Amino acid sequence: MFYREAGQFKSTYAADMAVFPIRQDRIGIAVILLLAFVGVPLIGNDFFTSTVMIPFLVFSLAAIGLNILTGYTGLISLGTAAFMGVGAYAAYKLTTFFPGVNIIVLVLVSGLFSAAIGVLFGLPSLRIKGFYLAVATLAAQFFLQWAFVRVPWLFNYNASGAIEVPQRLFFGIPVTGASASPETRYFVCLVLVVVLTWFASNLVHGKLGRSWMAVRDMDIAAELMGIKLLNAKLLAFAVSSFYAGVAGAMMIFFWYGGGEAADVFNIRLSFNILFMVIIGGLGSLIGSFFGAAFIASLPTILKFGLPALGVPLSGATAEHVTFMLVGALIIVFLIVEPHGLARLWQIGKQKLRTWPFPY
């Protein structure tokens, strides 16, 4: 009834090509942004902000990165965590080399390093396809993770092998380091994520995005349309790794706050991000957010939420139940809608449009 596009006519192509052509959608986005910028800091406590919201943002960004590669370009990667790691270590090294430069700039620059490494490991993608390509990215995953432990230069020769996050100020407010408040860190992450999401959205809706999707859907035909496969694929690797790198840097600087970084960027994380992308919806930016919420935040919420609701479970049992529940939910969601939560969302909107009729 209320969700209708009737009466909204588009008289220009520009309006028709907008990312959210329907007014209600635009209002929805505005509300969400308002909630994110004002609502969360107002109502959320520290615990919520730092263990649910910040991880959610970090993972969303990483998932967007992987979605560009896997969802839009059709290249499966199991090395996302390693590329995130490159971002994190690059940012760490950059802070030691350029202590004076603004930390946010450094975080963004570190993405470039990750992009370069991503391109390197993307090279085999011209010849290797599908799950076979996964091995190339697995090589990246394990090699880089090894390097994070074995190359002491990367962690400034610290005896423990851990990296520390120094305190850095932004307009006089600490944004990294232990004294940065969760809200500040959350804001920084939020701004980065919003801006980068906007860029990603622009890219995937334009020529580049179309080339990527063409390569994904039918690479031979794409080549015959004049798209250079290698360029398109490598660019996808670059952009994707850039996002992963920034997410990795954010992860260490705004969330973990240092520590044992090598182990953080392990294969499990790579898998998890892939799953976020799949569950959220391949080839859908909004799906990346859904996926991140589902895979990263749901277990946390279950774990701390169930006892709060009075479900009397011991730590280990709760963990087991969480595992089973998440596993079962993954399967249920896939069965209900294999194209991910994003598609479910769309169908929901479609139903809303035809409501109260079934179709």
Added chain:
Amino acid sequence: MSIATLDAPTSTTPASDNILSLNNIEVIYDHVILVLKGVSLTVPRKGIVAILGANGAGKTTTLKAISNLLKAERGEVTKGSIVFEGERVDKMSPNELVRRGCIQVMEGRHCFGHLSIEENLLTGAFTRRDGNAAIKRDLEKIYELFPRLKQRRSSQAGYTSGGEQQMCAVGRAMMSKPKMILLDEPSMGLAPQIVEEIFEIVRRLNAEDGVSFLVAEQNTNMALRYATYGYIMETGRIVMDGAASMLRENEDVKEFYLGVAEGDKKSFREVKSYKRRKRWLS
């Protein structure tokens, strides 16, 4: 909407004479896309029935609804019933249906790309239980019908040409020794000679082995030549049906499907681009 019925539907004949009957079925894809809006049709035992209609009319969907392959595409039959040999089959699994003798040749080939042509044909005999010798014999028969397949028997199907794959798909279905074959666009991509041959095979199987056919076909000319009865579909509905001979004489059918309006076949160079109005849809 008015439906022009040229012939009393076969409902007067007893059901037992129909090998297949669809009763007012409705199909929805993805929970929201309504594609078939109440389709009823019957195939008499040992009959050849054609479904004609424009692109997107729902021919393929109808066939898939019968063979129960819809589920694999997230479609479902929400209303109506499908009866094959006197039994409701709308909840039956596809392999059960094949075992009972109803097999579909899918539109767009769908060979097993990594299997050789011969292996492809042999998978068609998966449900058969009458021994290797009989299967071998039938295999030879197929090769006789399609000599081209014999030449390419050990090639991986994925590498063969479009037409070869089409032959392979048809041959594969015949390998299951069915009572009824659902043929979806058998002529697509085949050389005229082979098209003719395929329909000859249909006729032969029908006459000699008593196999029934339900054929969805764009080549109306051909279809109406070989079928005994025809249904015409438009956007998910049956809009006309009748004996093939009568359909062939119908003015609308002549103009839109046979291209022989005003008695003469016109050249493709002469056709004008204009949006046609379907006369039976008011």
Added chain:
Amino acid sequence: QDSVYFANNAYRTGPFSGSGIPIGDGMRDYITMINERDGGVNGVKIVYEECETGYDTKKSIECYEQAKSKNTIVYSPWSTGATLAAIPRAHIDKIPILSMAYGLSASADGTQFPWVFIPPFTYWDGASVMVKHMAAELGGMDKLKGKKLGLIHLDAPFGKEPIPVLENLAKKYGFELKIYPVAAADMQNQGSLWLSIRRDRPDYLYNQGWGAMNPTAVKEAIKNNFPINKLVGVWWAGGDDDARAGGEQAKGYKSLSWANAGTGFPVMQDILKHVVEKGKSTTPKDKVGEALYNRGVYNSMLVVEGIRNAQKLTGKKVVTAEDMRRGLESLNITEARLKEIGMDGFATPTSISCTDHSGHSKMFVAQWDGAKWIKGSDWIEPLKDEVRPLIETNAKDYAEKAGNWPKRTESCEKSS
């Protein structure tokens, strides 16, 4: 009734759960025993809550945040990764971290790390004791020259901790140090590593391992005919399951330890009586008294004694995290006190001071007798003179790199 809240990380799931479960059991059961037997510490019940981490740093951070939001009086991270992540936070949030014989060795420097406690000693102390033990068996420190010590370690910060001390000692005493890292993914797949060991023929092996890595190492040692009594594990490589995996031939396997195994101590009897036999624990009775279980008990004892000390210092019954820090910082567990709490012979006295947050206490070499761990040596003092300077330089280094590291604001307690 009055109560204090104590959050403990546990990992009863995941690849390291084999070690995590007995420790968690020991910790929980001791606290339950105190609550049951004494009605808490001076009448203040300890609300003990486990937070499951699965040995995953991400989850441990969540656990930390939860512990913080529930005002825990002390945080016990139970993994080196989790400790590293918690240290900077705890300094801001003013929550004492108790990382018993694990975590960041450098954090033993109380002047730089006022909120971190690492009793009774650090990994660096352990490494030095390993060298001392080797020397003792060879017949003196001077006999070390030209010998070979191998270090098998989990390829993670935890595993790498002993390296700096061993490197220093190797230089000083002229023995050769060989390092064999084991990637987490290859914990159960150590074939080529042991081939290298066969090639290099080290005289002793020190195993800084954890979880599934340990039983595999023991089995491989047996398989490769490495003399099992020359393989010495760090205390975390001294679980009963670790040794049991080797079967008959594991007899003689050693590990460092400071808390004796077995149930022959009054405190263990109390746990059996007040907790296990009353069905207030999930621990199977035959697991009570295993090596790792007993270390869990020891850890909880430190917490309880810390609370007690804090109560004494502040005169409050219900202490806060800041009080707890004071309590821990002046913790002095004497021989007499050990006796009082039923731990006579269970462990040695240990004391923490303002500058020294570890105590550098004595330890012993435990040995597997085929069925259980027994005390296989006298109490050995770590090479404090080697370890302490390293701790101080590293602590300073850490603070420097972190930039703006909070300076110690709490003055050292003069009492006790």
Added chain:
Amino acid sequence: MNAEPMNVTGEPMTGKGEVLLAVENVSLRFGGVKAISDVSFDIRKGEVRAIIGPNGAGKTSMLNCINGFYHPQEGRITYKGARRDKMKPHRAAAAGIARTFQNVALFKGMSTLDNIMTGRTLKMKRGFFWQALRHGPAMQEEIEHRRVVEDIIDFLQIEHIRKLPVGKLPYGLQKRVELGRALAMEPELLLLDEPMAGMNLEEKEDMCRFILDVNNQFGTTIALIEHDMGVVMDLSDRVVVLEYGRKIADGTPDQVKSDQKVIDAYLGVAH
């Protein structure tokens, strides 16, 4: 390059204009399978050139050679005077060769509009950073090309499916979208591989109309593979007939139709 195209084909010149593409003695093998053996023919500017032959004759393979997807082992292919039998497929696109496919090769996950827009890829020049902003020049460019694409959509009468993902469209419409995508490239040479398979008469008529219009209005040269003899005979200027990879006839539709070899191999009984 051969002096006279007439010598190559040995057929009278009935086509229009000069030679746009010449195929000379091309052979293509896959292991033991000879897909094409020693075939020569040419395509002249502005004509509709049909390639027919029984199934497996090598027609599709021929097109694949022309746009660089297969590289023939022998012989040469010259396009606008330049050799291109060793070229990469994307070069073909840049040189103005577009095609449609026998098994529809659309980008299934994308909408009709986006599919056709990909045809414009080569013509869009804005760099990465403008695209990331999607404002100013990038947006202008996008709109410009959108306009062209909308014209094509109008032309093909597929307005109603503009925003639908193509994967689930009925077959006939997919073929039409594919044609649109090829047209969006504004090709000089358009290769059509069975564009009318699986269509009913009415749709075939539409398709013929489109093909003829393209040919007439834009002067696009067309190479057409089709099994419907009616269409081939009516539309094409010249026809080349392949069988088992060999050329068996080449000439005007009437010549070919009455060629006994062609009747035996392909047409069967006189059509």
Added chain:
Amino acid sequence: MSDVAARPAPNLLANGWIKAGLILAGLVVVALVGAQLDGSGTFYKVFIDPFQQMVAAPDLLAQTIWEGLVSGVLYALIALGFVLIFKASGVFNFAQGIMVVFAALTLVGLHEKGVPAWLAVILTLGVMFVLAVTIERVVLRPLVNQPDIILFMATFGITYFLIGFGESLFGGNPKQMIADELYLPKGAIDLQIFGGLVSLQKIDIAAAVIASIMIAALALFFQYTRIGRALRAVADSHKAALSVGISLNQIWVIVWFTAGIVALITGIMWGARSDVSFALEIVALKALPVLILGGFTSIPGAIIGGLIIGIGEKLGEFYWGPLIGGGIESWLAYFIALGFLLFRPQGLFGDKIIERI
């Protein structure tokens, strides 16, 4: 069939991007590796010394190769489970690793409850069958004809579920495999050759023999039987398989049950070598390069790939690993696989990727 592919193999060096990339890649690897090597005598250390070592101590070389062989066989066993399911349903079964753990734990768990060893094996097989049926009913049936990656994702759901389920049933403690009760051989055969001692564990020999028999049997089954053919057909296209009357449900139960059997055997073998614990699940990742090197669809590929990877990584780690700090085993396997893939994108024995338009 077609050995001479007419589709040109992309010439990797022709492209400027690739050339630059490869140079950059070379630089990065050299820099990272070089950072680990100390400068003096690098050439000697890398290219001469290892070979001298091999010659000087042939017993160690033999032992290394044997170790590689054994771990190769064990990788191959895990890979085999993957291959079975992939070949027969096109599903990349991420859950294979946890199935190994689950099977082994069930066996040991049952034995702990007092069930005699062999009965426990039979009961475990029963459990694996039930698991196969459940997975088919609950997961696969509703997901028929979905893209590979979706099914892959679903197996991840299964993994999660089994981890939680398994741990709540059996607890997280590592358990010992009941090797003696199953009459698995113990001890070692020590060979005095090459002037040294080469010790072959009997359990390893048993593993190699069992694996070879199993692999040979399965390979024959797939190639030459009716069901085998049907399995391959299903992997090619669910839809087409349905249309010719192949019962996916039945096929899937068969395949997942077979994979369950393989998982049990793998679990017993791995468990007898180290321990049965959830950490074993991680080892399953090592099966991936094996799988990819051999080709996803090839059963003999699993064993050959396993051997190449096993021996390659052991030699690499043993002779070259120490030069750059050791631990290179963790990634060497993937690089070996990658190297092969660059020349054969479908793996050594995998079905050729069909590219045709």
